[in-house]
Amino acid sequence: MEIEEIKGTFKPELIPKETGGDLDDYEDALHVLMKFMGSMSSALEQVSGRGANAIVYQAGKRMGHESAKMMEKTENLEQALDEMGDVLGHEFYFEKWKPSGQSSYTTQEGDQVVIKLLFMDCVVRQTLRRTGLPQKGPLCYLLYGYMVGAVEEVMDIKGKIDIDHVGPNACLKTLTIKWSGK
Amino acid sequence: MVNIVIDEDACVGCGSCVEDCPNDVYEMDETKNKTKVVKLDDCMACLSCHEICPAQAMEHQDIHVAKRLYIDRKVNYALERII
C-alpha cells in the first residue's frame, strides 16, 4: 500500500482547524488502538493474574471521578444515572433495566439501593471482539470502575458494580449503592 | 417492543437456548421437541442465544442493534463483492 505524505505549512496554533485524514484514517486508528488495548489487557493478565482486574478497575474509577466532577451533585440515583448517560454518550450507551415482574427500577435492600443497568453499546465489548478476547476480563473492569467512580463522585456515597450477564449485543450489570456514606 | 421468531424447521431441539438464557425466556416444548418463547417481556436482547444456537434458528425483531465498529469496513466491502 502506498502511503501518501501530506506536506504543508504549519504555524503554532491553539486548536488545529483541521485534523488531517479522513474516515479511513479514523477507522485505521481505531483498529490499531483496539488491537493495542487487547494485547495490553492480555499482557497485564499474564503478568499480574487477577491483580490485572484491580489495576484496570482503579484506572476506570479515577476516570469516572474525573469526568463526574463536572456533573451536578445529586442524591437521586436515577437522576445521577441520566447525567452519567449523557457523559458516557453513545459509545457506552446504557439504559435502566428491570425484570417484567418488578414494579420499579430500584430496589431497597437494608441501607443499600440496587439498580440493574443494560449496556447496549460498549467500546470495550467491541475491542474484545476485535481481538478475540473473552468478555468479563480486565478490560471490562475499566467500565465498572468508571461507573462506580462517577456514581461516587456525583452522589458522594460508596458504590459497587457486579456483572449479571454478558452477551454479544448487551451486558447486564447490577449497581449497588450504600447510603451509609464513604 | 422486542419480538422473537423461532424457525421451527431449523431448530434441532438441543435446548441450549433454554439453558443459556439468563432470563428464562425460552422453554422446551416437549411434544414438538422445539424451543418456545415463554417470557418475551424479560428478553433484554443480549443475543447470547444467537451465539449458542447451532442452527441459527431464532430472530430478534425490533431491538437495539449494538454498534459493531470492530468489523473492518474494507473487509466487509471486499466480501460483499465476492459473495
Ligand code: SF4
Ligand atoms: S437475547 Fe438474551 S435475554 Fe433475550 S432470549 Fe436471548 S439470551 Fe435470553
Ligand code: SF4
Ligand atoms: S439453541 Fe437453537 S436449535 Fe437448540 S433448542 Fe434453542 S433454538 Fe433450537
